[in-house]
Amino acid sequence: MAVKTFASQADLADKTVRFDRLADGVYAFTTDGDPNSGVVVGENGVLVMDAQATPAMAQDVLRCIREVTDRPVLYLVLSHYHAVRVLGASAYGAREIIASEATRALVRERGQHDFESEVNRFPRLFRDVESIPGLTVPTLSFESALTLTLGGREVRLLHLGRGHTKGDIVAWLPEERVLLSGDLVEYGATPYAGDAYLRDWPATLARLRALKPERLVPGRGAALTSRAAIEEAIEATGRFITRLYEEAAKGVAAGKSLKAVFEESYAALEKDYGRWVIFEHCMPFDVARAYDEASGIEHPRIWTKERDLEMWRALRG
Ligand SMILES: [Zn+2]
Numbered sequence: 001m002a003v004k005t006f007a008s009q010a011d012l013a014d015k016t017v018r019f020d021r022l023a024d025g026v027y028a029f030t031t032d033g034d035p036n037s038g039v040v041v042g043e044n045g046v047l048v049m050d051a052q053a054t055p056a057m058a059q060d061v062l063r064c065i066r067e068v069t070d071r072p073v074l075y076l077v078l079s080h081y082h083a084v085r086v087l088g089a090s091a092y093g094a095r096e097i098i099a100s101e102a103t104r105a106l107v108r109e110r111g112q113h114d115f116e117s118e119v120n121r122f123p124r125l126f127r128d129v130e131s132i133p134g135l136t137v138p139t140l141s142f143e144s145a146l147t148l149t150l151g152g153r154e155v156r157l158l159h160l161g162r163g164h165t166k167g168d169i170v171a172w173l174p175e176e177r178v179l180l181s182g183d184l185v186e187y188g189a190t191p192y193a194g195d196a197y198l199r200d201w202p203a204t205l206a207r208l209r210a211l212k213p214e215r216l217v218p219g220r221g222a223a224l225t226s227r228a229a230i231e232e233a234i235e236a237t238g239r240f241i242t243r244l245y246e247e248a249a250k251g252v253a254a255g256k257s258l259k260a261v262f263e264e265s266y267a268a269l270e271k272d273y274g275r276w277v278i279f280e281h282c283m284p285f286d287v288a289r290a291y292d293e294a295s296g297i298e299h300p301r302i303w304t305k306e307r308d309l310e311m312w313r314a315l316r317g
Helices: 055-068 101-121 201-209 227-253 258-273 279-294 305-316
Strands: 018-023 026-031 034-041 046-049 073-077 096-100 140-142 145-150 153-158 170-173 178-182 215-218
Touching (some): 018 215, 026 215, 034 055, 034 215, 046 055, 046 145, 073 145, 101 140, 215 227, 227 279
Parallel strands (some): 073 096, 096 140, 178 215
Antiparallel strands (some): 026 034, 034 046, 153 170, 170 178
């Protein structure tokens, strides 16, 4: 097994940025497997979904936006609470920062722990970490659905159920049939499930799939522009999550330790998914959460810097 330390502490290479037009005024900011952002340009302003990790990194998104419009960013939408997607928020000067109620509660409850833990796990994803002014707190939140009109354009924000976190939302453009999925769907990238509801995630994906998007910006990986590629990405994400949970449930039922379940899950999943980016980074956290959920712990326990290290020690035995 190749796992030595947090796999991503040593991952320092910069990635290639793309800014692809998916429909009139709709763009995907993608980064070769790092967190993506989506951009929607309306008559009166711009909506951005997912801020990037730091204000310095958000400037990369803003530079791309400024190549296509000089309108202000009105709405910054947070797909969920993870630091790597929200802490660049201040760069946009948005009128509203929008998230689900559940995401707002999670920021309050565990945002600071998540910030410290994520920076420590994956320093490359927090370029110029000193530019972060503090936690990003949504200014507007909703329970299950919120429709925005951006000039003449409709953007529906939908909480389709628990999955990658308790509070994930997607942004759906019904006219253009474009979906910004956040981390509910990944493409060529390993789903991070350390804060997930693994048994709920497939049903949430089924609701997402029922929208029948024709373009999709996944949480990580290239923007998808065909129905076939979208189906494949949804299917592959769901299959990974299901297998991850089944492996853990099997081990828990047999009374095995976290270390044993991790080793067996890693061996079982590596063949099919080891080529996906951040596989090594995600697996310890994914298996730890799957093990908890299979043991009857409904809500993901808060990750702290200390718990990260404790888990690491347990896996190394
Ligand atoms: Zn996430």
